[in-house]
Amino acid sequence: MSNPAKAIGVDFGGTGIKPAVVQAGVIIQRGEKVDTRSHIAAGTLFDALFNAIAALRRDHPDVVAVGVGLPGFVDTDKGLVHGLANVPGWDEVPLLKMLRERTGLRAAIENDANAMAYAEFRHGAARGATNALCITLGTGVGGGLILDGRLYRGSRFAAGELGHTSIDLHGPRGVYGTPGDLEVYVGNRNIAERASRLYVASGNVRSPEECTPADLDKLAQAGDPIALAMWDTLGTEIGAALTNAVWLLNPDTIVVGGGIAAAGKLIFSPIRRTLRDRTSKLFNEQLRLVAAALGNDAGILGCAELALEAGE
Amino acid sequence: MSNPAKAIGVDFGGTGIKPAVVQAGVIIQRGEKVDTRSHIAAGTLFDALFNAIAALRRDHPDVVAVGVGLPGFVDTDKGLVHGLANVPGWDEVPLLKMLRERTGLRAAIENDANAMAYAEFRHGAARGATNALCITLGTGVGGGLILDGRLYRGSRFAAGELGHTSIDLHGPRGVYGTPGDLEVYVGNRNIAERASRLYVASGNVRSPEECTPADLDKLAQAGDPIALAMWDTLGTEIGAALTNAVWLLNPDTIVVGGGIAAAGKLIFSPIRRTLRDRTSKLFNEQLRLVAAALGNDAGILGCAELALEAGE
Numbered sequence: 001m002s003n004p005a006k007a008i009g010v011d012f013g014g015t016g017i018k019p020a021v022v023q024a025g026v027i028i029q030r031g032e033k034v035d036t037r038s039h040i041a042a043g044t045l046f047d048a049l050f051n052a053i054a055a056l057r058r059d060h061p062d063v064v065a066v067g068v069g070l071p072g073f074v075d076t077d078k079g080l081v082h083g084l085a086n087v088p089g090w091d092e093v094p095l096l097k098m099l100r101e102r103t104g105l106r107a108a109i110e111n112d113a114n115a116m117a118y119a120e121f122r123h124g125a126a127r128g129a130t131n132a133l134c135i136t137l138g139t140g141v142g143g144g145l146i147l148d149g150r151l152y153r154g155s156r157f158a159a160g161e162l163g164h165t166s167i168d169l170h171g172p173r174g175v176y177g178t179p180g181d182l183e184v185y186v187g188n189r190n191i192a193e194r195a196s197r198l199y200v201a202s203g204n205v206r207s208p209e210e211c212t213p214a215d216l217d218k219l220a221q222a223g224d225p226i227a228l229a230m231w232d233t234l235g236t237e238i239g240a241a242l243t244n245a246v247w248l249l250n251p252d253t254i255v256v257g258g259g260i261a262a263a264g265k266l267i268f269s270p271i272r273r274t275l276r277d278r279t280s281k282l283f284n285e286q287l288r289l290v291a292a293a294l295g296n297d298a299g300i301l302g303c304a305e306l307a308l309e310a311g312e
Numbered sequence: 313m314s315n316p317a318k319a320i321g322v323d324f325g326g327t328g329i330k331p332a333v334v335q336a337g338v339i340i341q342r343g344e345k346v347d348t349r350s351h352i353a354a355g356t357l358f359d360a361l362f363n364a365i366a367a368l369r370r371d372h373p374d375v376v377a378v379g380v381g382l383p384g385f386v387d388t389d390k391g392l393v394h395g396l397a398n399v400p401g402w403d404e405v406p407l408l409k410m411l412r413e414r415t416g417l418r419a420a421i422e423n424d425a426n427a428m429a430y431a432e433f434r435h436g437a438a439r440g441a442t443n444a445l446c447i448t449l450g451t452g453v454g455g456g457l458i459l460d461g462r463l464y465r466g467s468r469f470a471a472g473e474l475g476h477t478s479i480d481l482h483g484p485r486g487v488y489g490t491p492g493d494l495e496v497y498v499g500n501r502n503i504a505e506r507a508s509r510l511y512v513a514s515g516n517v518r519s520p521e522e523c524t525p526a527d528l529d530k531l532a533q534a535g536d537p538i539a540l541a542m543w544d545t546l547g548t549e550i551g552a553a554l555t556n557a558v559w560l561l562n563p564d565t566i567v568v569g570g571g572i573a574a575a576g577k578l579i580f581s582p583i584r585r586t587l588r589d590r591t592s593k594l595f596n597e598q599l600r601l602v603a604a605a606l607g608n609d610a611g612i613l614g615c616a617e618l619a620l621e622a623g624e
Binding site for chain 1: 442455459469470471472473476480482490560561589590591
């Protein structure tokens, strides 16, 4: 049997370009990480991208496909990128065509949250799922959907924005004006500010900088009651948003990734309890709630996979 | 060109069986409506169903397919019905097999909310949609999803339960224990009770029986401030639940049907405003919000269509 085909996956963010060669769902070589900020200033961002790809192809001339994941709105039908976080002037960039023409390889471009969901589906925690919801918890809260065994993108390629769904129609407003926007409750910065306020109120002053998810994890492990209560509240809030998605989509798998997923049982227990208490048996008895398996590599792996599956 | 094929669609509820012959998305003959309650007591429910189908086939011997829509959980993969509202003892009824064997026709069974959504997609208000969410507002609040141009059923055939999604994680509990369950706010009985309380508090006593959606429609048309405020509140609450579905699914079409959709602008205006104010332009500028077009016939039309498209 021949070896599985190799592809290059590129995690193309507003601050860094991370390229790697992928084979059979595993990164076999990482390229040098490129700091994009100087290239943005100099207008040489695409040169940096194609140089990074070319460097990896010198070591792996048998690469057959290249996929790029970006944190913006990516029109996968037309192959266009509409805006990229931190990169002014990106509007309707025909990146798919550029990739094909400049590499001669088959290619794919994809929103990074979708790429991560697809990687978890093909090679990670959602393997074997038919309908999976992936949520990533960080400074922002993002998500991606696998429905009927395929990546679901929505009518403007923007589906899966679980971070902007509301858990309280009269709650505090998020960046798009949505009252009760989940990110306002469980985005990392908001967690830190909420926890800090609780500590200050208790007379045990901690600054927001001392209330990162990692800090709260350590404090809770040591039995600190405020940290324990905070995790329970966060899990209930995340669980409330996931409950809505479960009633709507009746998935078999939910994958939770990102910084606060590292807190393990502290966050998974209240999420699981909330899902069980707020949905019916038909919806929750067959539902797997699992931690993401691929970490920060998911974006690279997902767009490499999508590129391999893309047409010529 | 030959005439389009005919199918029989049956709306099989807990209180009545409504059969009809459908051709090209239009009902061309209605069968007699059967009151199911006496048949349930006598154990002759299936005889009543097959007699109703046979009666229509005598007039239309060229019928090629039969579809039955039911208000329960319908396993379309295995062809089983798990429970039917108001019919005790229904558990794992192999209705698809029975339909095929007793009629010799190709057949389909489907959850009634799904059948309605499919009818609106193929022949009604969601024609031309790629991703559509259909919500039906009545005593209960139900829904169905068309995603990537196909009926989306979920892992246990139970997707689309928008009525049990939550608009407030600390709100009053619905029938499945979900705090903030939409149905608790906008189900017909709850609307009547809420409106009645407002009238009583204002000194203008109206019983819940005098606060049906039709009553509130008339009152609002006459400028009654409580009724006007009530419609605005209901639209905001429905809009809040739809907003969550929009962030998650990025649909191009939302179809609103059922009793209170008849209030027209009174309910559509606040829903539209809420969707616009609580989602981003990318999500709302291409989103059509439309009234259901097929009314009570949607279930019959949808399962007839699914039967025509079913394999032998």
